[in-house]
Amino acid sequence: MEELTERQKLILTLIIHEYARTATPVGSKGLVDQYRLEMSSATVRNEMASLTERGYLRQPHTSAGRVPTEEGYRFFVGRLLHQTDLPDSTQRMISHQFYQTRRDVEQWMRLAASVLAHQSHAASMITAPHPERARVKHIELISTRGRQVLIVVVMVGGEIHQRLVTLSEPVSQAQLSATADRINQLCQGKDFEDVYSSRSTLPSLEQDVISWVKEEIEHKDTLAAGEIYLDGIANIMSQPEFSGTEDGRRTLRILEERSLLQNVLTRTLMHSSFGGVEVLIGGEGTWEELRQCAIVLSRYGVPGLASGTLGVLGPMRMSYGRTISTVRFMSSLLSDLVSETLVE
Amino acid sequence: MEELTERQKLILTLIIHEYARTATPVGSKGLVDQYRLEMSSATVRNEMASLTERGYLRQPHTSAGRVPTEEGYRFFVGRLLHQTDLPDSTQRMISHQFYQTRRDVEQWMRLAASVLAHQSHAASMITAPHPERARVKHIELISTRGRQVLIVVVMVGGEIHQRLVTLSEPVSQAQLSATADRINQLCQGKDFEDVYSSRSTLPSLEQDVISWVKEEIEHKDTLAAGEIYLDGIANIMSQPEFSGTEDGRRTLRILEERSLLQNVLTRTLMHSSFGGVEVLIGGEGTWEELRQCAIVLSRYGVPGLASGTLGVLGPMRMSYGRTISTVRFMSSLLSDLVSETLVE
DNA sequence: TTTAGCACTCTCTTGTTTAGAGTGCTAAAA
DNA sequence: TTTTAGCACTCTAAACAAGAGAGTGCTAAA
Numbered sequence: 001m002e003e004l005t006e007r008q009k010l011i012l013t014l015i016i017h018e019y020a021r022t023a024t025p026v027g028s029k030g031l032v033d034q035y036r037l038e039m040s041s042a043t044v045r046n047e048m049a050s051l052t053e054r055g056y057l058r059q060p061h062t063s064a065g066r067v068p069t070e071e072g073y074r075f076f077v078g079r080l081l082h083q084t085d086l087p088d089s090t091q092r093m094i095s096h097q098f099y100q101t102r103r104d105v106e107q108w109m110r111l112a113a114s115v116l117a118h119q120s121h122a123a124s125m126i127t128a129p130h131p132e133r134a135r136v137k138h139i140e141l142i143s144t145r146g147r148q149v150l151i152v153v154v155m156v157g158g159e160i161h162q163r164l165v166t167l168s169e170p171v172s173q174a175q176l177s178a179t180a181d182r183i184n185q186l187c188q189g190k191d192f193e194d195v196y197s198s199r200s201t202l203p204s205l206e207q208d209v210i211s212w213v214k215e216e217i218e219h220k221d222t223l224a225a226g227e228i229y230l231d232g233i234a235n236i237m238s239q240p241e242f243s244g245t246e247d248g249r250r251t252l253r254i255l256e257e258r259s260l261l262q263n264v265l266t267r268t269l270m271h272s273s274f275g276g277v278e279v280l281i282g283g284e285g286t287w288e289e290l291r292q293c294a295i296v297l298s299r300y301g302v303p304g305l306a307s308g309t310l311g312v313l314g315p316m317r318m319s320y321g322r323t324i325s326t327v328r329f330m331s332s333l334l335s336d337l338v339s340e341t342l343v344e
Numbered sequence: 345m346e347e348l349t350e351r352q353k354l355i356l357t358l359i360i361h362e363y364a365r366t367a368t369p370v371g372s373k374g375l376v377d378q379y380r381l382e383m384s385s386a387t388v389r390n391e392m393a394s395l396t397e398r399g400y401l402r403q404p405h406t407s408a409g410r411v412p413t414e415e416g417y418r419f420f421v422g423r424l425l426h427q428t429d430l431p432d433s434t435q436r437m438i439s440h441q442f443y444q445t446r447r448d449v450e451q452w453m454r455l456a457a458s459v460l461a462h463q464s465h466a467a468s469m470i471t472a473p474h475p476e477r478a479r480v481k482h483i484e485l486i487s488t489r490g491r492q493v494l495i496v497v498v499m500v501g502g503e504i505h506q507r508l509v510t511l512s513e514p515v516s517q518a519q520l521s522a523t524a525d526r527i528n529q530l531c532q533g534k535d536f537e538d539v540y541s542s543r544s545t546l547p548s549l550e551q552d553v554i555s556w557v558k559e560e561i562e563h564k565d566t567l568a569a570g571e572i573y574l575d576g577i578a579n580i581m582s583q584p585e586f587s588g589t590e591d592g593r594r595t596l597r598i599l600e601e602r603s604l605l606q607n608v609l610t611r612t613l614m615h616s617s618f619g620g621v622e623v624l625i626g627g628e629g630t631w632e633e634l635r636q637c638a639i640v641l642s643r644y645g646v647p648g649l650a651s652g653t654l655g656v657l658g659p660m661r662m663s664y665g666r667t668i669s670t671v672r673f674m675s676s677l678l679s680d681l682v683s684e685t686l687v688e
Numbered sequence: 689t690t691t692a693g694c695a696c697t698c699t700c701t702t703g704t705t706t707a708g709a710g711t712g713c714t715a716a717a718a
Numbered sequence: 719t720t721t722t723a724g725c726a727c728t729c730t731a732a733a734c735a736a737g738a739g740a741g742t743g744c745t746a747a748a
Contacts, residue, residue, distance in 0.1 A: 027741050027742085028741070039691085040692075061699075064698075138486050142481065152496060154484075154494065158494065162502070164502065219446065234596045243588050249587075252577065341508060343494055374710090385722090386722050386724095387721060389711070390721085405730075406711070407709070407710050
């Protein structure tokens with residue numbers, strides 16, 4: 001079967017646009033009227049029939065209008081992916097907000113989630129930039145009460161870990177500080193993994209501390225990498241396809257449980273390049289729960305140092321043009337911010 | 345008008361129970377059948393009429409059953425507040441989960457939110473324990489790149505703040521460490537407020553650092569006190585009164601925006617004692633947006649040192665018995681945990 | 689190749705009817 | 719005096735029917 005004609009592409013595009021707007025199947029007559037097309041509804045009907053045959057459109061029932069299929073959206077998005085850009089004024093407005101706030105990752109994440117949600121009228125999600133290699137910049141041991149010691153770890157990249165541990169016997173603050181100093185020396189410029197594996201020759205206190213730090217780092221790697229900032233949930237729950245339906249509840253549960261989300265984000269983070277935008281439509285056969293949804297994702301950060309993922313989750317009929325360009329822009333903006341404030 | 349008779353109280357209680365179960369107005373006949381009452385439906389009808397007159401019940405329309413009013417719930421909850429307790433087995437099960445996980449506030453918050461949501465079948469919210477007086481336990485200055493310096497502040501209580509600042513001229517790590525040491529000396533056992541106000545005689549670097557720290561602490565006090573852990577949103581969105589309705593969307597927005605929530609939580613935190621449970625029904629005239637909801641709240645922590653708030657938000661017909669006992673138990677459990685792990 | 693025309697098929701809305709649940713009142717029973 | 723059986727009445731929600739409207743595919747003419 002041959003390529004689509006320009007006119008067919010136009011009609012497909014218009015149907016997608018109209019369906020995004022109204023959320024109801026779009027018919028030939030309405031389309032011609034709405035967009036002042038230079039052809040009759042009969043012509044549109046013929047093209048629609050052809051598009052339906054090719055699997056880009058679908059009829060809910062015999063006498064209803066057409067609705068785009070997943071295939072239809074994929075085709076549309078494929079053409080869209082490398083062209084649209086956010087208006088300059090919007091870009092400046094957004095940047096401004098970021099450069100006005102404090103240099104605080106947490107706030108940036110919230111702000112980013114908020115901007116994404118607002119621009120796309122959908123739900124947004126973003127993970128904080130996560131360092132690729134675990135290197136300890138600085139470690140501090142603080143005696144608190146009895147044998148309790150607070151370990152504070154500053155990673156290269158600026159992340160901070162803390163952990164409260166109980167020693168087997170009391171140790172003075174002076175000794176603790178000295179121990180911390182020695183460990184700091186060892187960590188200088190090395191991956192923490194290496195420090196950990198060469199710990200066997202050290203005194204037992206040092207060894208213990210290094211083990212605790214290691215545990216903490218890995219702990220956060222697995223668990224609190226689950227820290228996903230969300231926003232705009234209310235946006236999608238007021239869409240008709242989610243509002244009162246079982247699908248809506250399922251989607252809400254996905255957002256809340258975060259394990260599936262985590263799954264999707266990390267999988268994208270794995271084999272995706274920086275700055276590029278990925279679009280998952282209808283779960284792509286892998287995630288049954290996302291049947292009704294589409295996700296627009298991008299990885300951001302500084303290659304080799306730290307990276308995170310951000311994206312938008314919405315109904316399949318979301319406004320892809322706007323969403324994709326917003327995601328792309330936010331990705332590059334955050335990459336800039338991260339590279340400017342990386343602690344080395 | 346006299347007190348309610350025992351029988352009226354019984355009927356009111358049963359209606360509340362039945363309405364919580366079915367979410368539909370409950371009629372005299374059904375009530376007698378369901379609970380095998382030793383009286384006829386006509387008697388129940390008479391009592392219902394009386395309860396309606398007193399404002400504890402309400403009829404959606406002439407030939408419908410009765411629905412509890414806010415007043416009805418208040419009366420019911422007032423009687424309930426000081427008696428119910430979570431089953432021992434449940435208490436042990438929950439404690440076990442907490443003592444099994446790491447001593448990590450973030451995880452505790454997540455776990456607490458999850459437990460509350462599960463037990464109450466509603467939405468839960470909880471804020472991390474926040475120290476009452478700001479006292480700095482330890483401060484650290486770490487040189488990163490050029491004139492950038494990372495300030496790490498460990499508060500009494502265990503909170504950690506970090507902030508990246510840019511000095512006006514480069515300072516060596518050794519000098520930074522010395523400065524940090526001097527400030528640490530000053531902070532020993534004092535409220536940071538006092539350190540701040542007596543800073544004028546210090547060298548300019550010290551003064552700058554103290555100002556930055558002060559800013560950071562206040563910043564977190566106002567903004568990131570907004571860190572509210574939520575769970576169970578899906579629970580309430582699948583309740584019939586929220587599912588497809590405008591009220592549902594409004595409630596969702598409340599949970600997402602958090603400013604109103606913040607408002608409610610802090611206001612409770614102000615004039616509420618520790619361990620006690622507060623129940624807000626239908627916004628209590630103050631919060632129009634919560635018309636359909638009820639909130640069960642408690643303050644937890646260690647008086648004078650650190651405290652947070654936890655609670656459950658659900659439909660007004662929520663199961664108060666279970667919710668109140670869960671909230672009370674969680675409040676005391678978390679208080680214990682906080683007091684055990686406070687950094688002094 | 690496009691389009692006007694038309695018969696046909698669905699759904700959605702609207703109006704009507706009906707069954708059922710629930711009420712309040714009255715009068716008899718306890 | 720309190721409870722209950724009986725009954726007329728009210729209102730909702732479900733069921734059904736009818737008609738309007740939107741949309742389609744096909745055919746034949748432009």
